[in-house]
Amino acid sequence: MKEGRVSLPGMLSSARRRGKSSSKTEWHSEYEAEPMICTSTTDKPDDIPVSNSRLQPCFAHNHWRQLLELLVCQWVKLLRNSEKLSNRISWRSARGSSEAQGRDLVLLLNRLFVPFDGTNPEHEAALFDLWRVSFPVRDVPPASDSRWKALGWQSDVPARDFRGAGFAALENLLYFGRTRPLAFQGLLLKAAGTRADMEYPFAVAGVNITYMLTQLLDLRDPSKAPGTAVGKAFLRKLERDPEAFNELYCDVFELLDEKWLEMKASYMQFNQVLAATRDAIEVQVLMEDTTAEEAVPSALLTSKVPQEDLTCTWHAIPICLFL
Incomplete structure (x- = not known):
C-alpha cells in the first residue's frame, strides 16, 4: 500500500x-x-x-x-x-x-464499479439467466436479438443499455426476479392498474434505479465510504443486512411503479417519476435508520477505502435513457 x-x-x-x-x-x-x-x-x-x-x-x-x-x-x-x-x-x-x-462496504463497492462486459462469459451467462427468470418457457435468444426488447431493453444488444450502472444493474434485476418472483412478473408484464399507452421499458428502468441508488446513497466514489446523512444511514442498514442494497433496490422498483400509476405518467415523464421515487426512498431510509447505541465509527465514515481492496476503479457516468 x-x-x-x-x-x-x-x-x-x-x-x-x-x-x-x-x-x-x-x-x-x-x-x-x-x-x-x-x-x-x-x-x-x-x-x-x-x-x-x-x-x-x-x-x-x-x-x-x-x-x-x-x-x-x-x-x-x-x-x-x-x-x-x-x-x-x-x-x-x-x-x-x-x-x-x-x-x-468494500464488497458492495467492488460490485458497483464493474462495467458490464458482453465478452465476459460470466456476464453473458447472467444475462441469459435473467431471460430465463423473466420468460421461463421461452428459448433464450442470442446476445444480439430483437427479442430482448420484450424484456425492456431499448437495444437489440442489451450490453449497450447498461451504460453507467454496469454489471450491478444486471445482478439487481436477477436478485429481484429470484427473491420476489410475483412482484417481478407483475412489473415486467405491467399487470397492475391502468397503464399508459407508452410504458417505461422494464429492464432499462431497472438500470436507472441502480444508478440512482448509487447517487442517492453516496456510493459514487470507490475510494471512500458514504459521507451524506442518507449514506451513513444506509451503512447502518448494511451492517444489519448484507443484502441491504439488493433489498432496497427491490423496494424502489415496486415504489417506482406505484408512483408511475399515481402520477398517471407516460414514457416521457419517466425521469419525473424517478425523481419523486428518489425523494420518497430517501425519507424512508432516514426514518428506518434506528441508530444503535454505538454508531458507525467515525473512522469508517471518513476514511479512504484502499484501492488495493477493489477489483477495479471503473467510474459510473451519468445516464439519461428516456429523454
Missing part, C-alpha cells in the same frame, strides 16, 4: 488491537486489585487472643462477623466486575460488527 494511504481494514484491525489491549489491562487491574479473601494479619483467626478465656468467644464472634461482611463485599465486587466484563464483551462484539460492515 502506498505511503500516506489509510487502509480501512488495517485501521480497524489496529484499533481493535489497541482497544483489546487497553481494555484487558484495565479489567485485570480492577479485578485483581484486591484478593477475594482478605489476608491481613489483623483478620487472621490465629491472632485472636487465647490467654484470656473469657474474652476469646467475643473476639471469635467479632472476627467471624467481620469475615462474613468482608466476604459479602467481595462477592459484590465480583458481580460488579462481571458486569463490566460483560459490557466489554459487548463492546468488542460491536467492534467486530463494524469490521464486518467495512468488509460488506
Whole structure:
C-alpha cells in the first residue's frame, strides 16, 4: 500500500488491537486489585487472643462477623466486575460488527464499479439467466436479438443499455426476479392498474434505479465510504443486512411503479417519476435508520477505502435513457 494511504481494514484491525489491549489491562487491574479473601494479619483467626478465656468467644464472634461482611463485599465486587466484563464483551462484539460492515462496504463497492462486459462469459451467462427468470418457457435468444426488447431493453444488444450502472444493474434485476418472483412478473408484464399507452421499458428502468441508488446513497466514489446523512444511514442498514442494497433496490422498483400509476405518467415523464421515487426512498431510509447505541465509527465514515481492496476503479457516468 502506498505511503500516506489509510487502509480501512488495517485501521480497524489496529484499533481493535489497541482497544483489546487497553481494555484487558484495565479489567485485570480492577479485578485483581484486591484478593477475594482478605489476608491481613489483623483478620487472621490465629491472632485472636487465647490467654484470656473469657474474652476469646467475643473476639471469635467479632472476627467471624467481620469475615462474613468482608466476604459479602467481595462477592459484590465480583458481580460488579462481571458486569463490566460483560459490557466489554459487548463492546468488542460491536467492534467486530463494524469490521464486518467495512468488509460488506468494500464488497458492495467492488460490485458497483464493474462495467458490464458482453465478452465476459460470466456476464453473458447472467444475462441469459435473467431471460430465463423473466420468460421461463421461452428459448433464450442470442446476445444480439430483437427479442430482448420484450424484456425492456431499448437495444437489440442489451450490453449497450447498461451504460453507467454496469454489471450491478444486471445482478439487481436477477436478485429481484429470484427473491420476489410475483412482484417481478407483475412489473415486467405491467399487470397492475391502468397503464399508459407508452410504458417505461422494464429492464432499462431497472438500470436507472441502480444508478440512482448509487447517487442517492453516496456510493459514487470507490475510494471512500458514504459521507451524506442518507449514506451513513444506509451503512447502518448494511451492517444489519448484507443484502441491504439488493433489498432496497427491490423496494424502489415496486415504489417506482406505484408512483408511475399515481402520477398517471407516460414514457416521457419517466425521469419525473424517478425523481419523486428518489425523494420518497430517501425519507424512508432516514426514518428506518434506528441508530444503535454505538454508531458507525467515525473512522469508517471518513476514511479512504484502499484501492488495493477493489477489483477495479471503473467510474459510473451519468445516464439519461428516456429523454
